[in-house]
Amino acid sequence: MKRETLMDVEAASRSRTRAPGNLVGARRRQLPTRVVAGRLVFLLPVTVFLLLMFAYPMAFNFWLTFQSYDLASLVTGASEFVGLDNIVTAINDPGFAGAAVNTAVFTVVSLVVQFVIGLGLALFFYNRFPLSTTIRALLVLPWLVPSIVATTAWRFIFQDPNGFLNQLLGHFGVPPVHWLTSSDTALLSIIIVNIWIGIAFNLVLLHSGLQSIPTERYEAAQIDGAGYWQRFWYITVPALGPVTAVLLVLGFVYTLKQFDLVWTLTQGGPGNSSQLLSTWSYTLSFNNNNFGQGAAVADFLFVASGIVIVFYTLVQRRQNNA
Amino acid sequence: MKKTLLIGATIAASATVLASCSSDSPGEASKGEPLTVLTYAQNATDDQLTMYQEFFDGCTADGGYAFKQLQVPADQLLNKAVQLTASGDAPDVIVADNQMIAGLAKSEVLTPIELGSLDPDDFVQGPFKSGQYEGEQYGLPVGNNGEVIVYNKQLLDDAGLSAPESWADLSHAAQVLTTDGRYGFGQTFAAGETLSWNYWAQLWSAGGSIAELDSSAAVESAEFWASFLVDGTAPQASLQWQSDNLINELVEGRLAMAQVGTWTLNALLDTADEAGIEIGITTQVSKDGEAPIVPFGGEVMVAGVGATGEALTAVNDCIISWSSDTEGLAERDEFLGYLPSYIPAQAAVLESAPHLEVLAEQLKNSRGRTEEVGANYQSRTVALSAALQQIATGAESPEDAMAAAQSSAASGDK
Amino acid sequence: MPSGTMFRYGQTLIALAILGVLLFPLLWVVLSSFQPAADFYAPEPSLIPRNFTFDNYDVLSSQIGPLFTTLLIATLSAVVSLLVGIPAAYALAVFKWRWVAIAMFLILITQVVPTVMLATPLFLTFSDIGLLNSVPGLVLANSAAGVPFTILVLTAFMSGIPDSIREAAHLDGAGEWRTLYSIIAPATRSAIVAAGLFSFLFAWGDFLWALTLNTDGSITPLSLSLFQFVGHFQTDWGGIMATATIALVPAMLLLVGAQRYISVGLTAGAVKE
Structure with a gap:
């Protein structure tokens, strides 16, 4: 993900802000306005783009949260300020609590399992062996393919009652499971697909994290008589700390946003049992045309992941400044 | 496989329909911009598209208006109609599933029509009322299923x-x-x-x-x-x-x-x-x-706010003529797999499609x-x-x- | 050491087994796209097609439009992402501005925004200004993933280039744009290619924008076309599998042809929903 990016940004900003009165700082003050203006042009496109595609829609969404906006408003342009009505109604809707719990389960289970499997594979691929690079590269495929292709494949595997998975389980005497059509297993099925997609990602990052640990440290530990598990606990685990933090934070943010998988596999069903906040928000806006309530639910998602990323950045800064 | 070909054919057909409409064929007098018909493209075949096109061409031949079809996936028709209206391209005619009529009317996308010489009692009541909203008649049923x-x-x-x-x-x-x-x-x-x-x-x-x-x-x-x-x-x-x-x-x-x-x-x-x-x-x-x-299922043909003045008259005429041309109605509904809700046309359809008898029986006791x-x-x-x-x-x-x-x-x- | 070699080949075997299990779903899509539609309804669907056929690829005739649309949208999205992202990354990486950290944080925040939060406002806005059902509208929306990604990746790479190189170019009389174009861009070529490829893939795999910003069927990206196969009235598995196989192609091509850039993109700042 953004391992290096995040760290580099932090490092870069630190070195800049910590170097008062150096050559760079001195020269900046002397730059003529024309040069500064010329330099700002570099940021013009991105500023326009971010304002147009993020700032404005987000402001619009917050505005919608407090408006009685429906289909008719599209034609008449009229909507009223309704205060907290949309938020209150959205929270009180029986669908909300279920979707919130599902989202939490979906996110936490996906993250943990992806990470564990990814770490296991990264350790496995740590030693080079014939074809190791090629095979590791091919493992990224599930992550690269369009989500709709992934869900098409899994729809077929989960098919009720004679999909591949049920046939496989049948050989072990397990009766057919209604993967996507039972309220007990629909969310589980979606988590399985999400884990499948996310393994590659964890593998690649953890693998490069492992590669960056100097081998001398292992050698030194081995000379001191440390066994495999000791080396793992005292060298590998601490060294992977920063990568793990980035993986979990960004993984959290992306998993929270997940929409495609649910929409294409179950549309939140059966009976909302696999409804996530993202799909619930979309259903409210686009199936029920309750744009205000949909906006309110989307706000929750944004605030939840915003808190995590701000918290992470603050911790990161404190560690860097310590 | 069949569906695939069908989709391909639909795309091809709609392309030709649009093409033939946008290219001004010489010698054909039409009044300004063609009127827009927003139709329901759930499982419409190319034949059905042609059928609708022929019908609209036929019913306005005298008025001198041309029609062009705009196809929308069934579940998006309501939103699309509202958007078009909001952006100033309001459709003149909409062929929508009957459960959408209330939403369309409430969103101020529809215009009331006059029934003229048609007798409301000649219609199966449920479907007939599905063309109404808050006392106004916006259109008439195309045909029904269930x-x-x-x-x-x-x-x-x-x-x-x-x-x-x-x-x-x-x-x-x-x-x-x-x-x-x-x-x-x-x-x-x-x-x-x-x-x-x-x-x-x-x-x-x-x-x-x-x-x-x-x-x-x-x-x-x-x-x-x-x-x-x-x-x-x-x-x-x-x-x-x-x-x-x-x-x-x-x-x-x-x-x-x-x-x-x-x-x-x-x-x-x-x-x-x-x-x-x-x-x-x-x-x-x-x-x-x-x-x-x-x-009951089935579409209602309603007038959109896009139609005003003379154009509205033309649209109104078309909606009326869908039902009043009994023979044509039977033919068209049979083609669509529907049972007409205009009772005088039912017998002809039932004769060739006896499997709809049960539906006809059921519809007598129907509710929108x-x-x-x-x-x-x-x-x-x-x-x-x-x-x-x-x-x-x-x-x-x-x-x-x-x-x-x-x-x-x-x-x-x- | 023969036993060591054995051990290494043993690892290869295990790795192949892992690969087989993890890629199995995709493999199945490809294989079953060659079996007759009727076999999909057999009580016991089989992995290896019992009867081999190309019939399902008849969908190509109807999917060529969606295929082309998606190709166009994805390519343009990559172009927009690079055009907007490269100068921005350059500015953030080399001009020693005090508020670079804040700017980077803002760009990072864009990654946090749930797409469903943008969906309604963009839908309503695009509906107002006539960008629904249009290629430019979809390109803009899809670039919302590509632009921040490009900036994050490229800023990291461009900061790594020593100031002396840039200063040397300035001494030769090159302006900032010229320096970017002739010195910095070539030096960070692989990162730029990676950013472009990923921006392309984001747009290629997009589903939510395709679903939201298309309302009249005039533009059908491949993902939407695939989704619609699972229709209200019937499910054409053969067509679905063939279309899915087609949709797999770019990712596979990139994996084979641009493996190096994929790892660059992944490790430097991979972002995907």
Whole structure:
């Protein structure tokens, strides 16, 4: 993900802000306005783009949260300020609590399992062996393919009652499971697909994290008589700390946003049992045309992941400044 | 495969239609911009497109207007019509599923029409009223379809059963006919309108209303409708099934009875015939076996706010002529797989499509889906189908699921 | 050491097994796209097609439009992402501005925004200004993933280039744009290619925008076309599998042809929903 990016940004900003009165700082003050203006042009496109595609829609969404906006408003342009009505109604809707719990389960289970499997594979691929690079590269495929292709494949595997998975389980005497059509297993099925997609990602990052640990440290530990598990606990685990933090934070943010998988596999069903906040928000806006309530639910998602990323950045800064 | 070709053909056809409209053919006098017809492209074939085009070309030949079609996926028609209107390109005619009319009218997308010499009493009342909203008539039904129960005749005969009429009949028959490798009864239990509309007849027959999803009648009927999945007399896979799955399972002998849409009957009867299976058709069931009150499918042709002045007159004429040209109506509806709701045209259709007899019988006792809740229908269907699925999968008790559905739906009311 | 070699080949075998299990779903899509439609309804679907056929690829005739549309949208999205992202990354990486950290944080925040939060506002806005059902509208929306990604990746790479190189170019009389164009861009070529490829893939795999910003069927990206196969009235598995196989192609091509850039993109700042 953004391992290096995040760290580099932090490092870069630190070195800049910590170097008062150096050559760079001195020269900046002397730059003529024309040069500064010329330099700002570099940021013009991105500023326009971010304002147009993020700032404005987000402001619009917050505005919608407090408006009685429906289909008719599209034609008449009229909507009223309704205060907290949309938020209150959205929270009180029986669908909300279920979707919130599902989202939490979906996110936490996906993250943990992806990470564990990814770490296991990264350790496995740590030693080079014939074809190791090629095979590791091919493992990224599930992550690269369009989500709709992934869900098409899994729809077929989960098919009720004679999909591949049920046939496989049948050989072990397990009766057919209604993967996507039972309220007990629909969310589980979606988590399985999400884990499948996310393994590659964890593998690649953890693998490069492992590669960056100097081998001398292992050698030194081995000379001191440390066994495999000791080396793992005292060298590998601490060294992977920063990568793990980035993986979990960004993984959290992306998993929270997940929409495609649910929409294409179950549309939140059966009976909302696999409804996530993202799909619930979309259903409210686009199936029920309750744009205000949909906006309110989307706000929750944004605030939840915003808190995590701000918290992470603050911790990161404190560690860097310590 | 068939569907694939069909989609390809549809795309190709709509391209030609659009092309032929945009290129001003010399010698054809038309008044300014062609009028827009927003049509429902759910499973329209290229033939159907052509049929609509020919109809519109024919009905306005005198007025000198040309029509161009704009095709929209069925479930997006309401939003699209509103958007077009909002952006100043309001459609002049809209051919929309009857449950969308209330929403369209409420969003101020429609214009009232004059009925002229047509007698309202010549129409089946349910469908006729589906062209109205708050006392105004915005259009007339194109034709109607509905859901009926089909069954494998041999299996019922062998078990000494007659066609089910009441809840008890259907439950009993489903129990008896379920064996290893065969389910007694099937229906599409996929979330959304498909599921909710195949349930409304049960709600109504128990004396309930769409406005009160938590009433005891609603709870009782929902429990009944989900009971087949709970008891295992209907396949759990039907939670994601489409009509073609039902047909396929019936013909393969893995399903004894099913509730299906009349638009699938042709295909069902053909394939069943090939497989040597005799299919019986009967009405939907009701709580105590009396004639059920059923919802109906099918589009309504309404006038859009895009049409004003002379153009509105032309549009109005077209809507009237759809029904008043009895012979043409029978032909067109037969072609669409519909039964005309204009009674004088029904006999001709029934003669060539006898499998629609049951539908004709059923429609006499029909109720529009938006009659009780108007434009608030949309959020009800979402909430209700979720509740039915919850009951069917045992996730919630019928009482809790329906109470939640009512509160969820009510929060969307305006 | 023969036993060591054995051990290494043993690892290869295990790795292949892992690969087989993890790629199995995709493999199945490809294989089953060659079996007759009727076999999909067989009570026991089989992995290896019992009857081999190209019939399902008849969908190509109807999917050529969606295929082309998606290709166009994805390519343009990559172009927009690079055009907007490269100068921005350059500015953030080399001009020693005091508020670079804040700017980077803002760009990072864009990654946090749930797409469903943008969906309604963009839908309503695009509906107002006539960008629904249009290629430019979809390109803009899809670039919302590509632009921040490009900036995050490229800023990291461009900060790594020593100031002396840039200063040397300035002494030769090159302006900032010229320096970017002739010195910095070539030096960070692989990162730029990676950013472009990923921006392309984001747009290629997009589903939510395709679903939301298309309302009249006039533009059908491949993902939407695939989704619509699972229709209200029937499910054409053969067509679905063939279309899915087609949709797999770019990712596979990139994996084979641009493996190096994929790892660059992944490790430097991979972002995907």
